[in-house]
Amino acid sequence: MAPNKVKCFTWQVARKACLTHEALQKRGSIIASRCLLCKEALETNKHLFMHCKVTTQVWAMFTSIAGINWIMP
Numbered sequence: 001m002a003p004n005k006v007k008c009f010t011w012q013v014a015r016k017a018c019l020t021h022e023a024l025q026k027r028g029s030i031i032a033s034r035c036l037l038c039k040e041a042l043e044t045n046k047h048l049f050m051h052c053k054v055t056t057q058v059w060a061m062f063t064s065i066a067g068i069n070w071i072m073p
């Protein structure tokens, strides 16, 4: 069973409720969006948690340790 903070974070990611630059812009904040990890793309929910090259390396490490074969969509 996952800890509550992991469940809550997972729920926020799935619901796109994390305060990414994209979400802040939708709420009216004026931000020059750039991913803080790779500095190569806009900071969107999908980029930050799925497609960022830094995040991809973390997912690869996690799936390798867990012995899971995973191809990123």
Ligand SMILES: [Zn+2]
Pocket (backbone or CB within 6 Å): 035, 036, 037, 038, 039, 040, 041, 047, 048, 051, 052, 053, 054
């Ligand atoms: Zn990135």
